[in-house]
Amino acid sequence: MRTLLLLVLGAGIVWFVWRGLGPGQSAPSEAQAAPGSMLHVEAGATSPDVSTGSVGTDESTKAGAGVNGGAGLTSRSAGNTVGDRSSPEGETSPDVQSPAGNSSPSATRDPAPGSDRVSGTGSETSGALTPPGTPGTLRPTSALVSPAEVAAAEELLKDRVAFEAQLVAGSTNLDPARQDVATVFVHALAAREGETHSALERAARSGALRAAERDLALRIVAGAGGPIVADSALARAASAVAEERAAFAALDASRFDDAASSFSRLLLAEIDSPWRADATRLERWSLGVREAQRRNRWNPRGKWRSTEVVVQPGDSLIHVRKRALAADPNLVVCTGQIARANGLEGEVIHPGMKLRIPQDPVQILVDLDAHWAFYIAGTEVIAAWPVGVGSEASATRLGSFTVGAKKTKEPMWFPEGRKPVPFGDPANPLGTRWIPWNSSEGLDTGLGFHGTNDPGSIGKDASLGCIRMRTLDVEELYDILPVGAAVRVVP
Numbered sequence: 001m002r003t004l005l006l007l008v009l010g011a012g013i014v015w016f017v018w019r020g021l022g023p024g025q026s027a028p029s030e031a032q033a034a035p036g037s038m039l040h041v042e043a044g045a046t047s048p049d050v051s052t053g054s055v056g057t058d059e060s061t062k063a064g065a066g067v068n069g070g071a072g073l074t075s076r077s078a079g080n081t082v083g084d085r086s087s088p089e090g091e092t093s094p095d096v097q098s099p100a101g102n103s104s105p106s107a108t109r110d111p112a113p114g115s116d117r118v119s120g121t122g123s124e125t126s127g128a129l130t131p132p133g134t135p136g137t138l139r140p141t142s143a144l145v146s147p148a149e150v151a152a153a154e155e156l157l158k159d160r161v162a163f164e165a166q167l168v169a170g171s172t173n174l175d176p177a178r179q180d181v182a183t184v185f186v187h188a189l190a191a192r193e194g195e196t197h198s199a200l201e202r203a204a205r206s207g208a209l210r211a212a213e214r215d216l217a218l219r220i221v222a223g224a225g226g227p228i229v230a231d232s233a234l235a236r237a238a239s240a241v242a243e244e245r246a247a248f249a250a251l252d253a254s255r256f257d258d259a260a261s262s263f264s265r266l267l268l269a270e271i272d273s274p275w276r277a278d279a280t281r282l283e284r285w286s287l288g289v290r291e292a293q294r295r296n297r298w299n300p301r302g303k304w305r306s307t308e309v310v311v312q313p314g315d316s317l318i319h320v321r322k323r324a325l326a327a328d329p330n331l332v333v334c335t336g337q338i339a340r341a342n343g344l345e346g347e348v349i350h351p352g353m354k355l356r357i358p359q360d361p362v363q364i365l366v367d368l369d370a371h372w373a374f375y376i377a378g379t380e381v382i383a384a385w386p387v388g389v390g391s392e393a394s395a396t397r398l399g400s401f402t403v404g405a406k407k408t409k410e411p412m413w414f415p416e417g418r419k420p421v422p423f424g425d426p427a428n429p430l431g432t433r434w435i436p437w438n439s440s441e442g443l444d445t446g447l448g449f450h451g452t453n454d455p456g457s458i459g460k461d462a463s464l465g466c467i468r469m470r471t472l473d474v475e476e477l478y479d480i481l482p483v484g485a486a487v488r489v490v491p
Contacts, residue, residue, distance in 0.1 A: 148173040152182060153233035154275045157240055160189050177208030178234070184213070185238035188220040196221045210235075225262075228269040236273055240266060247288055256295035257303040263289035264381040267374060277370035279386065279459060286372075286384040293382050297358075300342045305378070306356035313351045320349070324357040333358055336479035363486035364449075364477075366467055368396055371459045373449075373467065375477065383476070388457040388468035396465050397447065401487040404436035404444055407478060411450065429453055429463075432471055433478040437487055449474060 152172045155163045164186040166172050167179060174182060180203040187195040196217060203209040212231040216239055219226050225246045229235040247262035266285045271277045296302035307327065309320050317335040324338075325331055339347055342355050349355070360378035367374075368389045375383040390396035410423040411434035421428040431451015439445050452458070452468040462468070469477065 146175075148175070149178055149233045150274045152178075153237035154278075156182065156185065156234065157237040157281075158278075160186060160241060164190075175208075177203070177206040180206050181208055181213055181232075182234055184209070184217045185220070185234060188217040189238060189241055191221060191223070193221050228265055230269075230272075233274050236269065240269060243269075244285070247285075247292075251288065251292055254295075256292045256299075260289060260292035260296045261380060263292055264379075267381050267384055271367045271370045271372065277367065277372065279371070282370065282372050282384070283386070289381050290383055297377065297380075297382050298340050298343070300356055304341075305359040306341075307359060309355050309357055311349050311351055311353040311355060315349060315351070317347045317349060320355055320357075328359075331357070331359065332361060332482050332484045334480070334482035337362070337482060340480055361486070362480075362482060363488060364481065366396075366487070366489045368398075368489065368491055373469070373477075375480070383480075385469060385473040385477075386459050388452065388460055388462050390463050390465040391461045394463070394465045395461075396463070396467065396489060397445070398489050398491060401437035401439065401445065401447070401489070402442075403481055403483050403485045403487060404438040404448070405483050406434075406436050406444070407483065408434040409478070426453065429468075431469075431474060433474045435474070435478055435481060449477060451475075 152163070152166075152174050155166065155172070163172075163182075167183055167186060170179075172179060172182065180199065184196060184199040184203050187199050200209065200214060200217060204214070210231050212229055213235050216226070216229045216235055220238065220242045225242070226239065228243060229239040243262050243266055247259050247266065250256075250259035250262060263285050267282065267289065270281055270285070297304050307324065309323055311320060317338055321333060321335050321338060324333065335347060337358055338344075338355060341358050358377065360380075363376050365374040365376060366372075366387065366389075371387055371389055373385050373387045374381050410432060411428075411430045412423055413421040413425075413428045413430050415421065423430075423432075429450075429452060431453060433449070433451050435449040437445050437447045447466050449467045449469055451471050451474045454462070454468075455470060457463070457468055458470055
């Protein structure tokens with residue numbers, strides 16, 4: 001009887017287990033997948049949708065659609081990823097890092113035919129540059145301003161023939177596709193039309209040639225001018241080489257307004273380039289713009305915006321300036337400007353003379369890294385000079401200022417906490433002129449332009465925060481820079 005009961009009980013247990021599992025079902029594994037953990041998806045099965053949106057939770061894809069090629073995909077679970085999807089086999093994941101550090105899906109597509117495309121170090125990007133804060137500024141993270149391309153571009157700007165030899169020798173460290181673009185520019189600058197078109201075809205096939213680069217090369221080989229192109233470091237260098245040629249050609253042809261505009265563009269583009277501004281180029285172009293503007297902006301027959309004042313009996317330049325200001329209260333001009341623009345020797349004028357009064361607002365741009373100052377009327381550089389700037393211990397302040405009223409010839413120096421040092425004393429570092437800066441509130445900042453008793457400090461970080469200039473340069477600036485003119489100091 002006991003044996004019969006045991007048999008019945010055993011049969012019942014077997015039946016219960018069979019009913020609980022059901023036909024075709026497998027027993028659960030020893031380690032159940034915890035919610036939010038990685039899920040292993042069997043081949044041919046669709047993974048469950050995951051829509052919690054919590055950090056660390058991924059949305060799995062269908063088996064066979066991922067990089068493992070089919071049997072058994074494991075969804076990605078890298079920290080701080082939200083809603084990632086596995087990419088088709090052989091492709092890179094299209095995720096773009098968001099500012100918060102999370103990855104967000106963003107489709108990457110090949111550019112449409114004819115659109116710009118950039119090749120960096122073997123990988124393709126959209127080729128787009130960030131909207132510049134300053135005209136012509138290149139995006140620092142772009143492949144186009146990689147160290148290799150910047151170095152190559154500067155070599156092209158320095159010496160085209162030597163750079164071409166480097167290209168032939170393969171010693172530029174450029175990506176092969178960008179080397180094709182560099183070859184386009186050396187042929188174009190050498191006016192080799194056939195070779196330029198052949199190089200353009202090769203560069204286009206590589207996918208590295210931007211539309212602006214193609215257009216620039218065609219303009220150069222055709223001998224046409226144009227603005228400095230900032231779409232890439234190579235394009236900027238090539239257009240600068242072409243612009244310099246155009247500038248000196250215009251100067252030789254007595255087209256002084258064209259020459260002045262070209263030299264002005266070169267100077268401003270150089271301090272806005274991905275390479276460090278070169279003092280040799282800045283000096284050469286500063287001399288060029290000086291000669292061009294001597295025949296243009298500083299010439300009463302030049303092409304510049306002006307009003308006219310007729311000299312009356314008993315007038316001085318001060319009277320002329322006052323009448324000009326009465327007619328236009330917003331005008332910022334000084335007698336030195338008026339004299340220089342009208343080709344006057346000193347300030348001697350005669351009744352009946354017609355004097356042109358400059359209308360374009362004047363500003364000074366100081367680039368601390370370049371150690372250069374630019375006198376700009378409107379948007380055009382009129383003169384430019386090397387300068388000394390603040391030392392590391394007393395760096396020159398960045399920002400916007402205006403020229404103060406206390407411009408001084410042969411200034412006394414008033415060092416803080418010490419006795420004043422008279423002009424002419426070897427301990428006085430101010431030289432022959434002092435041009436103060438006021439803050440936006442009109443307060444004296446204690447900063448300014450001045451001469452120096454140490455000419456060797458020009459081009460260096462050596463001052464107590466002011467801008468040092470050579471004697472002749474600061475005396476020129478003193479004469480032509482009006483009170484109230486803007487001063488802008490940039491890194």
